[in-house]
Amino acid sequence: MKVAVIGADGQLGMDIMESLHDLDPIPLTYPAVDITKRAKIRSILGEHQPDWIINAAAMTHVDRCEEEDAQAFYVNALGARYVAEASESLQAMLIFISTDYVFDGKKEKPYVETDAPGPLNVYGLSKLAGEYFTRAICPQHYILRTSGLYGVHPCWGKGANFVDKMLELARTQKSIKVVNDEVLTPTFTEDLSKQIRILIDSAPSYGTYHATNDGECSWFDFASEVFSITGIEIDLRETTAEDWNAPAKRPAYSVLENRNLRHHGLDAFPHWRDALRRYLEKRFGA
Numbered sequence: 001m002k003v004a005v006i007g008a009d010g011q012l013g014m015d016i017m018e019s020l021h022d023l024d025p026i027p028l029t030y031p032a033v034d035i036t037k038r039a040k041i042r043s044i045l046g047e048h049q050p051d052w053i054i055n056a057a058a059m060t061h062v063d064r065c066e067e068e069d070a071q072a073f074y075v076n077a078l079g080a081r082y083v084a085e086a087s088e089s090l091q092a093m094l095i096f097i098s099t100d101y102v103f104d105g106k107k108e109k110p111y112v113e114t115d116a117p118g119p120l121n122v123y124g125l126s127k128l129a130g131e132y133f134t135r136a137i138c139p140q141h142y143i144l145r146t147s148g149l150y151g152v153h154p155c156w157g158k159g160a161n162f163v164d165k166m167l168e169l170a171r172t173q174k175s176i177k178v179v180n181d182e183v184l185t186p187t188f189t190e191d192l193s194k195q196i197r198i199l200i201d202s203a204p205s206y207g208t209y210h211a212t213n214d215g216e217c218s219w220f221d222f223a224s225e226v227f228s229i230t231g232i233e234i235d236l237r238e239t240t241a242e243d244w245n246a247p248a249k250r251p252a253y254s255v256l257e258n259r260n261l262r263h264h265g266l267d268a269f270p271h272w273r274d275a276l277r278r279y280l281e282k283r284f285g286a
């Protein structure tokens with residue numbers, strides 16, 4: 001079985017490469033492989049003839065997507081389209097990584113795969129357009145929506161992940177403010193990558209799958225847990241999204257229920273607290 005990973009040097013892509021290492025996956029990385037180049041992506045994938053294509057490439061900086069909206073759509077929507085076209089022409093199975101930000105956050109209980117999307121920002125809109133292209137063009141697809149990714153490899157689109165940012169701020173500031181009115185499920189890329197491996201090995205019915213660690217928390221709760229596990233004493237204060245005033249609006253509640261994975265008996269995600277502890281151990285030692 002041949003698997004091609006687009007965005008293989010990204011935060012998630014690197015862990016996917018590891019979870020598939022025994023399959024000798026084909027790493028495809030920017031700029032040699034640019035998903036916005038329709039003919040090129042088709043010919044590169046055609047040369048490799050993969051059975052599976054994982055599209056983990058995206059413009060991931062949520063605030064920058066507001067400003068650079070055309071580029072966001074170019075990569076996240078049209079790029080997804082071109083990968084879907086190539087997958088379909090090769091009859092390869094396609095995994096497209098999407099986001100909790102396709103939802104508007106008004107539901108107040110975990111979103112399931114059949115809930116209507118309603119993105120609040122350009123990033124979410126562009127990823128949703130990528131989902132639509134994927135569904136419309138390539139029937140043999142898995143759309144995996146995930147949330148608040150962090151992993152041991154750098155996130156090229158965003159810089160340091162949230163956990164590392166908190167630890168860095170604690171080194172340089174006496175007091176840190178964190179938003180407490182955005183609730184999600186932060187997800188460890190290692191756990192998501194293992195879940196992707198399970199999906200490939202079991203190839204359940206095609207469609208959309210929510211794929212996050214278990215449980216839920218606000219960014220403030222998440223930061224509190226980081227400092228509790230590491231034993232760092234810091235003056236951590238709650239703030240609101242309104243006070244924070246980021247360029248991109250974010251959903252107040254974007255927790256995803258992994259209903260389809262559970263339905264197929266495939267949900268292997270541990271709780272986010274367990275994931276965070278393992279991340280910190282892996283990153284900084286016990």
Ligand SMILES: NC(=O)c1ccc[n+]([C@@H]2O[C@H](COP(=O)([O-])OP(=O)(O)OC[C@H]3O[C@@H](n4cnc5c(N)ncnc54)[C@H](OP(=O)(O)O)[C@@H]3O)[C@@H](O)[C@H]2O)c1
Nearest residue numbers: 007010011012030034035057058097146148149155156157
């Ligand atoms: N990070 C999160 O919190 C989060 C949450 C939910 C969903 N997701 C989704 O998860 C996936 C992986 O994100 P990540 O966290 O691993 O981000 P990342 O580290 O920024 O990885 C994205 C990768 O895409 C590549 N890329 C950008 N433009 C490209 C193009 N035109 N053609 C080919 N490759 C291109 C980047 O390469 P360069 O760095 O060289 O540009 C990078 O390797 C994305 O689909 C993202 O939308 C992420």
